[in-house]
Amino acid sequence: MTAEAVKALRAVIGNEFSLDLQEAVIGGEGLDTVGDALPPETLAVARQADAILLGGTGVPEDEKRPPSEGAGYGLLKLRKALSLYANFRPVKLFPELLDASTLKPDVVGGVDMVILRELNGDLYFGQPRGIETDAEGRRVGFNTMRYTDAEIERIAHAGFQAARRRRKKLCSVDKANVLETMALWREVVIEVSKQYPDVELSHLYIDAASMVLIRNPRQFDVIVTGNVFGDILSDAAAMLAGSIGMLPSASLGSDNKGLYEPVHGTAPDIAGKNIANPLAAILSVAMMLRYSFGLENHAARVEEAVGSVLRDGYRTGDIMQPGSRLVGTREMGDAVVEAV
Amino acid sequence: MTAEAVKALRAVIGNEFSLDLQEAVIGGEGLDTVGDALPPETLAVARQADAILLGGTGVPEDEKRPPSEGAGYGLLKLRKALSLYANFRPVKLFPELLDASTLKPDVVGGVDMVILRELNGDLYFGQPRGIETDAEGRRVGFNTMRYTDAEIERIAHAGFQAARRRRKKLCSVDKANVLETMALWREVVIEVSKQYPDVELSHLYIDAASMVLIRNPRQFDVIVTGNVFGDILSDAAAMLAGSIGMLPSASLGSDNKGLYEPVHGTAPDIAGKNIANPLAAILSVAMMLRYSFGLENHAARVEEAVGSVLRDGYRTGDIMQPGSRLVGTREMGDAVVEAV
Numbered sequence: 001m002t003a004e005a006v007k008a009l010r011a012v013i014g015n016e017f018s019l020d021l022q023e024a025v026i027g028g029e030g031l032d033t034v035g036d037a038l039p040p041e042t043l044a045v046a047r048q049a050d051a052i053l054l055g056g057t058g059v060p061e062d063e064k065r066p067p068s069e070g071a072g073y074g075l076l077k078l079r080k081a082l083s084l085y086a087n088f089r090p091v092k093l094f095p096e097l098l099d100a101s102t103l104k105p106d107v108v109g110g111v112d113m114v115i116l117r118e119l120n121g122d123l124y125f126g127q128p129r130g131i132e133t134d135a136e137g138r139r140v141g142f143n144t145m146r147y148t149d150a151e152i153e154r155i156a157h158a159g160f161q162a163a164r165r166r167r168k169k170l171c172s173v174d175k176a177n178v179l180e181t182m183a184l185w186r187e188v189v190i191e192v193s194k195q196y197p198d199v200e201l202s203h204l205y206i207d208a209a210s211m212v213l214i215r216n217p218r219q220f221d222v223i224v225t226g227n228v229f230g231d232i233l234s235d236a237a238a239m240l241a242g243s244i245g246m247l248p249s250a251s252l253g254s255d256n257k258g259l260y261e262p263v264h265g266t267a268p269d270i271a272g273k274n275i276a277n278p279l280a281a282i283l284s285v286a287m288m289l290r291y292s293f294g295l296e297n298h299a300a301r302v303e304e305a306v307g308s309v310l311r312d313g314y315r316t317g318d319i320m321q322p323g324s325r326l327v328g329t330r331e332m333g334d335a336v337v338e339a340v
Numbered sequence: 341m342t343a344e345a346v347k348a349l350r351a352v353i354g355n356e357f358s359l360d361l362q363e364a365v366i367g368g369e370g371l372d373t374v375g376d377a378l379p380p381e382t383l384a385v386a387r388q389a390d391a392i393l394l395g396g397t398g399v400p401e402d403e404k405r406p407p408s409e410g411a412g413y414g415l416l417k418l419r420k421a422l423s424l425y426a427n428f429r430p431v432k433l434f435p436e437l438l439d440a441s442t443l444k445p446d447v448v449g450g451v452d453m454v455i456l457r458e459l460n461g462d463l464y465f466g467q468p469r470g471i472e473t474d475a476e477g478r479r480v481g482f483n484t485m486r487y488t489d490a491e492i493e494r495i496a497h498a499g500f501q502a503a504r505r506r507r508k509k510l511c512s513v514d515k516a517n518v519l520e521t522m523a524l525w526r527e528v529v530i531e532v533s534k535q536y537p538d539v540e541l542s543h544l545y546i547d548a549a550s551m552v553l554i555r556n557p558r559q560f561d562v563i564v565t566g567n568v569f570g571d572i573l574s575d576a577a578a579m580l581a582g583s584i585g586m587l588p589s590a591s592l593g594s595d596n597k598g599l600y601e602p603v604h605g606t607a608p609d610i611a612g613k614n615i616a617n618p619l620a621a622i623l624s625v626a627m628m629l630r631y632s633f634g635l636e637n638h639a640a641r642v643e644e645a646v647g648s649v650l651r652d653g654y655r656t657g658d659i660m661q662p663g664s665r666l667v668g669t670r671e672m673g674d675a676v677v678e679a680v
């Protein structure tokens with residue numbers, strides 16, 4: 001999928017810009033080759049890059065590692081090391097995919113939202129964490145949900161600013177009725193909202209939000225939430241776009257550097273079989289052009305190319321509908337390059 | 341809604357059994373009347389009862405309380421004080437409600453699963469928790485996700501036993517790739533599975549589960565998961581039953597005592613307006629008859645009565661479809677009593 005995304009990137013920049021592309025291993029491949037899910041060389045390459053395009057993190061051959069040394073952790077460490085705290089996950093239904101969704105057309109038609117997930121805090125990074133054995137030999141696992149007011153402030157600002165550029169509605173999702181961390185989250189979001197009187201702020205508990213997302217998704221413009229709830233909500237939103245294979249994402253920090261990756265992770269069962277949908281990776285390239293390189297027109301051209309191949313009936317298996325044309329990963333990538 | 345549930349309970353037991361019904365306040369009403377979300381008298385009444393039917397927990401007039409003193413916390417304390425650790429949330433689509441769902445009929449038709457949510461551990465109860473201010477006046481919120489192997493074992497057994505009584509498939513939902521607590525969860529579930537070779541065990545990460553629930557819900561039989569993920573997943577499943585107003589629940593411990601409540605919480609905006617759907621509360625009474633009183637036939641009669649009023653076209657607003665008959669909370673309750 002990443003190869004198809006790079007092809008699309010090369011196609012859209014043509015001879016206008018030169019591309020200095022470096023490859024580096026992470027996750028499962030990092031563990032298998034150098035025994036580290038985020039090898040220092042990879043981090044060094046990422047640090048000096050203007051933008052990072054991430055493929056799946058893979059699974060290591062030996063899966064029996066603790067979470068903090070596992071394949072996924074390479075990605076988590078990278079997000080954190082580069083302070084990429086704002087993960088934008090746009091959820092948009094291409095009209096051609098109305099039938100690919102498991103939701104009724106009148107419910108999903110026109111869905112267009114952004115889920116903004118905080119990416120540097122929460123249970124993902126809180127200390128203490130671990131598994132301990134007590135005197136009687138009983139074991140206990142523990143992790144720490146943790147947010148500082150400063151962390152909440154900066155993601156809240158990102159949420160209000162994103163809403164301001166769109167339909168000016170921000171929904172903050174928490175569990176303030178049960179968790180102190182989330183009570184602080186709500187309090188800080190309300191405080192920050194005073195600087196954005198033009199944005200309409202609402203609040204939902206994560207349980208209610210998961211339901212409303214499927215009951216009435218069109219009501220959402222921008223959703224801002226924590227790392228764990230954002231992970232869950234954005235996957236729950238997959239069917240709103242017809243398939244998780246259609247969801248790109250951009251992780252940004254305080255400058256233009258960004259990490260771009262599909263919302264779907266690794267799918268070891270279909271990897272290398274030329275059947276996976278490359279469009280999430282290709283749409284992630286569009287986000288890269290927009291946010292890291294300021295090339296809005298080029299970004300739009302990639303997105304239009306995706307729309308046009310869908311209009312022409314090209315479909316990978318995950319979005320296949322009767323009457324459409326089933327193609328593989330490479331054929332879909334080629335079609336996008338052609339359209340670009 | 342609770343009044344309608346009690347009417348249905350009285351109707352089905354008739355003169356066959358006597359009902360010793362005691363009422364007690366909890367949540368918002370507890371806070372407003374005696375300043376306690378779980379007054380000692382309420383806990384005492386609940387302790388000596390055979391079964392508890394819970395109405396919404398309400399919101400206190402003064403909503404500005406920390407989570408551990410808020411309205412919802414009365415319910416959490418009650419679940420914990422009575423060691424009701426196994427929360428069964430069946431998700432079943434009455435065929436009459438095929439059109440009420442926002443999912444396509446061929447996706448939701450025949451959905452029949454149970455979400456088993458652990459109810460006494462996790463972020464809901466883990467210590468330490470709170471909001472602290474550091475030397476520079478910055479604030480930090482924190483909560484502790486925590487599970488012991490013993491807590492995981494007992495809910496895993498409940499899950500395997502439930503699956504054994506059904507289609508013999510158990511899906512355990514965790515986030516074992518990121519959280520140590522959940523890595524322990526998965527390890528213990530796999531260990532317990534050795535005692536249930538007849539049950540097919542699978543695992544999903546919570547993010548993937550939230551997607552698959554909407555993409556292909558019929559594949560699930562029993563889902564077992566932690567307190568937080570179970571809270572989210574069961575609300576996310578609302579549209580599979582046509583409305584959250586159709587989802588009952590039973591919280592059980594090591595004996596027959598149980599707490600029965602709709603999955604939907606309080607809806608202050610519609611409370612007292614005679615428009616809420618009482619069927620989740622009525623179906624919770626059916627679960628009570630089944631699990632606390634061993635009255636399977638009576639339980640089935642209540643469930644059949646619900647099916648029959650739906651067949652007769654009675655609908656509250658949340659499940660209303662063109663051509664059906666819009667009724668209020670009381671009329672729906674009366675219709676069920678009539679059908680019983």
Ligand SMILES: CC(C)[C@H](C(=O)O)[C@@H](O)C(=O)O
Pocket residue numbers: 057072073075076231263265517518547
């Ligand atoms: C692979 C995993 C660590 C990751 C996460 O949980 O953040 C993934 O699910 C995602 O959503 O990007």
Ligand SMILES: CC(C)[C@H](C(=O)O)[C@@H](O)C(=O)O
Pocket residue numbers: 177178207397412413415416571603605
């Ligand atoms: C009211 C609230 C504390 C409760 C919970 O989070 O458990 C509710 O959402 C539920 O699902 O029963």
